[in-house]
Amino acid sequence: MAQHETDYLIIGAGAVGLAFADTLIDEDPDCHITFVDKHAKPGGHWNDAYSFVALHQPSAFYGVNSMEFPSEQIDTHGSNAGFYALASGQEVSAYFEKVMNMRLLPTGRVDYHRLAEFTGKQGDIATVKSVLSGEETQIKIRRKLVDATFYQTSVPSTHTPSFEVVGGADRTIPGELPNLWKRSDDLPEHYVILGAGKTAMDTGTWLLNAGVDPSNISWVRPRESWLINRADVQPGEDFFEGLVGSQIAHLKAAATANDGAEMMRMLGEQGHYLRIDPDVEPEMFHFAVISESEVEQLRRIKNVIRNGRVQKIEPGRLHFDGSSVDVPKDSLFIDCTARAVPFSVSEGRQKPLFEDGLITLQPLHVPLVTFSAALTAFLETNFPDDAARNALAIPGPLTDTPASFPLSFATNMMNRGNWSQNPQIAAWLTKSRLDATGPTMAKMAASGDTRLAILGEFAGAAVGATKNLTKLAAKAKKIHENT
Numbered sequence: 514m515a516q517h518e519t520d521y522l523i524i525g526a527g528a529v530g531l532a533f534a535d536t537l538i539d540e541d542p543d544c545h546i547t548f549v550d551k552h553a554k555p556g557g558h559w560n561d562a563y564s565f566v567a568l569h570q571p572s573a574f575y576g577v578n579s580m581e582f583p584s585e586q587i588d589t590h591g592s593n594a595g596f597y598a599l600a601s602g603q604e605v606s607a608y609f610e611k612v613m614n615m616r617l618l619p620t621g622r623v624d625y626h627r628l629a630e631f632t633g634k635q636g637d638i639a640t641v642k643s644v645l646s647g648e649e650t651q652i653k654i655r656r657k658l659v660d661a662t663f664y665q666t667s668v669p670s671t672h673t674p675s676f677e678v679v680g681g682a683d684r685t686i687p688g689e690l691p692n693l694w695k696r697s698d699d700l701p702e703h704y705v706i707l708g709a710g711k712t713a714m715d716t717g718t719w720l721l722n723a724g725v726d727p728s729n730i731s732w733v734r735p736r737e738s739w740l741i742n743r744a745d746v747q748p749g750e751d752f753f754e755g756l757v758g759s760q761i762a763h764l765k766a767a768a769t770a771n772d773g774a775e776m777m778r779m780l781g782e783q784g785h786y787l788r789i790d791p792d793v794e795p796e797m798f799h800f801a802v803i804s805e806s807e808v809e810q811l812r813r814i815k816n817v818i819r820n821g822r823v824q825k826i827e828p829g830r831l832h833f834d835g836s837s838v839d840v841p842k843d844s845l846f847i848d849c850t851a852r853a854v855p856f857s858v859s860e861g862r863q864k865p866l867f868e869d870g871l872i873t874l875q876p877l878h879v880p881l882v883t884f885s886a887a888l889t890a891f892l893e894t895n896f897p898d899d900a901a902r903n904a905l906a907i908p909g910p911l912t913d914t915p916a917s918f919p920l921s922f923a924t925n926m927m928n929r930g931n932w933s934q935n936p937q938i939a940a941w942l943t944k945s946r947l948d949a950t951g952p953t954m955a956k957m958a959a960s961g962d963t964r965l966a967i968l969g970e971f972a973g974a975a976v977g978a979t980k981n982l983t984k985l986a987a988k989a990k991k992i993h994e995n996t
């Protein structure tokens with residue numbers, strides 16, 4: 514059996530593992546890193562994405578700290594006009610390949626076992642199995658195992674649907690839609706989108722942009738969702754007051770609301786959160802980011818089916834728990850039900866980031882997963898022990914609903930507060946491209962930009978919110994722990 518040695522063995526060469534390694538390799542110039550990943554290329558689930566997927570947040574603060582995306586300019590056309598560009602899925606995949614091949618591997622301090630599965634560890638010896646040959650390799654871990662698989666990403670092309678497909682119902686996945694031109698003499702007369710998340714929204718937008726009449730689309734939306742207004746999450750000086758202003762609005766809502774649902778309703782009324790159907794109370798919030806013009810577009814789809822989760826599809830009929838709905842016989846069912854990342858505690862329970870010999874990469878600022886991974890590498894290399902690191906790294910829960918949202922918001926605030934008090938972290942943040950505010954504030958401070966005055970208002974709002982936010986977060990925690 515082949516044998517290797519390494520300081521850090523990272524399971525997963527997706528966005529999170531790469532962001533961690535990218536910072537670690539600079540902060541600890543002596544360390545050796547080994548990646549093991551089942552995929553054939555770096556980038557994790559981005560390798561399996563549908564062709565019209567894009568980041569829903571600006572590329573400018575996604576990825577790894579050391580490398581920019583080719584497109585970080587402001588878009589001048591389309592539904593993202595006026596905002597910083599969103600890399601396409603293909604661009605994200607190419608970016609992560611570049612991070613591995615042009616940044617990490619050339620250091621000579623990184624090994625990459627592709628098409629290989631981590632199967633376990635005994636003492637300090639990990640076993641890695643080749644996906645194709647089954648051959649096993651042992652890797653001696655000199656320092657730590659790094660688990661970069663916490664998010665257990667699930668996308669349409671790789672997930673197993675939780676509903677039955679019977680009678681030859683025409684089920685497809687979003688990635689197949691661009692191939693419809695190949696069956697132009699046998700096109701479906703109707704399209705049924707299954708799912709309420711961002712993939713379903715992308716699919717609705719794609720169908721409408723492709724010219725499908727909205728009356729020929731039905732949309733199974735078990736829950737309505739609150740969506741982050743993309744205007745609120747723009748980097749750079751010109752958007753700074755808007756971004757901080759949105760956080761102030763959150764704090765003011767948190768200071769008076771009775772629960773998370775009310776907090777989000779207040780923020781929704783102010784335009785910080787959007788929803789497709791203004792008449793339906795959202796019961797879901799998965800941190801998806803959208804522009805007002807995309808929402809306007811999606812509102813054109815009027816056939817919305819709200820009978821819960823689909824249990825079974827057959828030609829011309831959808832079955833739900835206790836009900837069924839007829840749709841045109843020749844419908845194409847588009848499966849957008851993969852859950853992306855786990856929003857329930859039963860699927861992904863938080864644990865300390867730093868344990869003896871193990872780092873489990875989790876959100877430190879929800880939902881900024883690559884920023885969180887990079888900061889974790891900084892904590893690993895610059896703080897003396899796991900107790901000191903964990904004190905600065907409270908794992909942020911991926912909450913599922915408006916009711917549980919105050920828990921992730923309060924955790925973000927707590928971590929941010931702690932980091933701002935720590936001179937080492939505060940200095941690192943000013944240089945981190947993955948932090949939407951750090952470098953901007955440093956630049957504005959250097960030029961004496963008076964727009965920084967809004968930070969005084971932020972500090973006041975934070976003090977005013979503390980008492981009630983603590984209560985909201987406690988309520989939200991109980992709800993979150995039952996999901």
Ligand SMILES: Cc1cc2nc3c(=O)[nH]c(=O)nc-3n(C[C@H](O)[C@H](O)[C@H](O)COP(=O)(O)OP(=O)(O)OC[C@H]3O[C@@H](n4cnc5c(N)ncnc54)[C@H](O)[C@@H]3O)c2cc1C
Binds near residue numbers: 558666668
């Ligand atoms: C469609 C979509 C769009 C998103 N857009 C954004 C966005 O705009 N902004 C944002 O911040 N987040 C976004 N996210 C959420 C999240 O940031 C990304 O999904 C991110 O790429 C997740 O990276 P990851 O490394 O955690 O997971 P993955 O991409 O799933 O990578 C994990 C890797 O681990 C490997 N692996 C797992 N188990 C093993 C094992 N036992 N042995 C070997 N290898 C293993 C897998 O093969 C995989 O390659 C999006 C998510 C989805 C699904």
